[in-house]
Amino acid sequence: MQQILFFFIRNKNFLLFAVLFLFSFVLTVQSHSFHSTKFMSSANFLSGGIFTFKTNINTYxxxxxxxxxxxxxxxxxxxxxxxxxxxxxxxxxxxxxxxxKYRFIDAQVINNSYSKTKNILTIQKGASDSVSIDMGVITSNGIVGIVNNVSKNYATVQSILNTNSQINARVKNSNHFGSLTWDTKKPNVAQLNDINRLASVKVGDTIITDGKSTIFPEGLFIGTIKAFELGENDNYNLDVQLFTDMTNLKHVYVIENKDAEEIQSLEKESEDEQ
Amino acid sequence: MNNSEIISNVFRFIILVLLQVLILNNINFLGYINPYLYILFIIVFPLNGNKSLLIILSFLLGLSIDLFGNSGGIHAAACLVIAYLRPLFLKFSFGVSYEYNMVKVNKAPLTERITYITLMVLLHHLILFSLEIFSFSHILLLLKSTLFSSIFSIVLVFCTLLLFSRKS
Known part of the structure; x- marks a missing residue:
C-alpha cells in the first residue's frame, strides 16, 4: 500500500500531465465533429462578453x-x-x-476566424432570440454557415470555411446539384463536388443553394465558377469563387425555417417505419 | 514564490490571454500566420517554481485560449506538453545545475536563451498544428504553418523579453 502511495507521489507530475492531456485530447477530438462542441465554445458568458466589448469598439x-x-x-x-x-x-x-416560410433574425458577428482549417464564428444572438441549432446564416451577398451551438445570448456558427461543412448547392441554370466543401487553401474559394458530368458548366456560372435541406431557402447566391475539372468518377469538381467576403463580416442574418420541425419529424417518422 | 511573484504571475496570465485573443489571433499575416505569444507565461515562469503548479496553470492558460478560439483543447494540450517537458529543455539549454545557479531567462547568455525559447516554441507549435489539422494528408500545410508561425512567435517572444527586462 505504502509503495503504491510512494509511486503516486513520485510520479505526481506525470500523472497530472497524463490526466489533463487526456482531457484536452478528448475535447480536441470532440471539436472535430459537428454538434458536439457543447462543453467548450465561445458561446458562453465570459468570452461572449469580452468579444461583445471588442466588437462595440471595432464597429465604429x-x-x-x-x-x-x-x-x-x-x-x-x-x-x-x-x-x-x-x-x-x-x-x-x-x-x-x-x-x-422563413423568418430572418439579424445578428452581429462578434468573433470571426478564417485562417484555420475548422473556422467558427460567434454571433450576438442566442436562444433568447429564438436562434437554434441547424439554422442557416447569410449576409446580403451570400451564405456564411450553419449554427452549430447556442447559449442564452450567443451562438456559434460553423462557417463554410470549415472542413466539416457540407452544403447542398447547384448550378443556377440547371438542376444538377452537389455538395459544397472547403479545401482549406483560400478563404474566398470553396469546392463544389460531385456535379454530374452531363451538366453544362462554364466558368462564370452562378452557384446557388439547392433548397432540398431545411437549412437554406432555395436560390440564395453562393458564388461563381472559377475553374472546373472532371474528377475520378466522371463527375465535375468545381472551384467556386464566393460572393461573401468571409474575412470581413459584421452583420449577418439567421434564417429560421418555420416548417423545419414539421419536415424533420415527418422524415424521421418515415425512416423509423422502414 | 513570494507575494510579489504571485501577483506578477497572475497579471501576466490575464494580460497575455487578453492580448492573444483580442489582438494576436486576428493578425493572420499572409492569410494563416499568427504568433502565439501567450506561451511566454510558461517560458518565464520561475525556474525553481513548483512543477505541478506550472502544469495546472499551463492547462488553464491553454484552456482559456481554446475557450475564446472555439478550438476544443488544442492549446491546452500543447501547453501541457511544453510545461511538462520544460525541466528537460532547461537542463539541455542551461546545463544540469540550472536550479542551483539561480539562472534567469533574461540574464542567461544569448545562445542558451535562443536554444531554450526556440525549443519551447517549436514543440508547442508542432503539437498545436498537428492537433488542429488532425490529418496526415495535410502534412505539408502542417509543417509550413509550424515553421512560419514559430519564426513569428520566436521574434515576438524575444522582443517582449527585451522590452520588459529590468536593467539592474
Missing amino acids: FGLEEENKKLIQENVFLRKELEAYKMDAAGKAPDTSTLHS
Whole structure:
C-alpha cells in the first residue's frame, strides 16, 4: 500500500500531465465533429462578453462601409419590390399578413476566424432570440454557415470555411446539384463536388443553394465558377469563387425555417417505419 | 514564490490571454500566420517554481485560449506538453545545475536563451498544428504553418523579453 502511495507521489507530475492531456485530447477530438462542441465554445458568458466589448469598439471604424452595403442591399430590394408591384398590377400585398416560410433574425458577428482549417464564428444572438441549432446564416451577398451551438445570448456558427461543412448547392441554370466543401487553401474559394458530368458548366456560372435541406431557402447566391475539372468518377469538381467576403463580416442574418420541425419529424417518422 | 511573484504571475496570465485573443489571433499575416505569444507565461515562469503548479496553470492558460478560439483543447494540450517537458529543455539549454545557479531567462547568455525559447516554441507549435489539422494528408500545410508561425512567435517572444527586462 505504502509503495503504491510512494509511486503516486513520485510520479505526481506525470500523472497530472497524463490526466489533463487526456482531457484536452478528448475535447480536441470532440471539436472535430459537428454538434458536439457543447462543453467548450465561445458561446458562453465570459468570452461572449469580452468579444461583445471588442466588437462595440471595432464597429465604429466600419460604419461607413456598413452603410454602403446597406444602401446596396436596399437598392436591390427596391428593384425586386418594383418588379413585384408590376406583377400584381397595383395590388401591393400587405407585408404584415404575407405568409412566408422563413423568418430572418439579424445578428452581429462578434468573433470571426478564417485562417484555420475548422473556422467558427460567434454571433450576438442566442436562444433568447429564438436562434437554434441547424439554422442557416447569410449576409446580403451570400451564405456564411450553419449554427452549430447556442447559449442564452450567443451562438456559434460553423462557417463554410470549415472542413466539416457540407452544403447542398447547384448550378443556377440547371438542376444538377452537389455538395459544397472547403479545401482549406483560400478563404474566398470553396469546392463544389460531385456535379454530374452531363451538366453544362462554364466558368462564370452562378452557384446557388439547392433548397432540398431545411437549412437554406432555395436560390440564395453562393458564388461563381472559377475553374472546373472532371474528377475520378466522371463527375465535375468545381472551384467556386464566393460572393461573401468571409474575412470581413459584421452583420449577418439567421434564417429560421418555420416548417423545419414539421419536415424533420415527418422524415424521421418515415425512416423509423422502414 | 513570494507575494510579489504571485501577483506578477497572475497579471501576466490575464494580460497575455487578453492580448492573444483580442489582438494576436486576428493578425493572420499572409492569410494563416499568427504568433502565439501567450506561451511566454510558461517560458518565464520561475525556474525553481513548483512543477505541478506550472502544469495546472499551463492547462488553464491553454484552456482559456481554446475557450475564446472555439478550438476544443488544442492549446491546452500543447501547453501541457511544453510545461511538462520544460525541466528537460532547461537542463539541455542551461546545463544540469540550472536550479542551483539561480539562472534567469533574461540574464542567461544569448545562445542558451535562443536554444531554450526556440525549443519551447517549436514543440508547442508542432503539437498545436498537428492537433488542429488532425490529418496526415495535410502534412505539408502542417509543417509550413509550424515553421512560419514559430519564426513569428520566436521574434515576438524575444522582443517582449527585451522590452520588459529590468536593467539592474
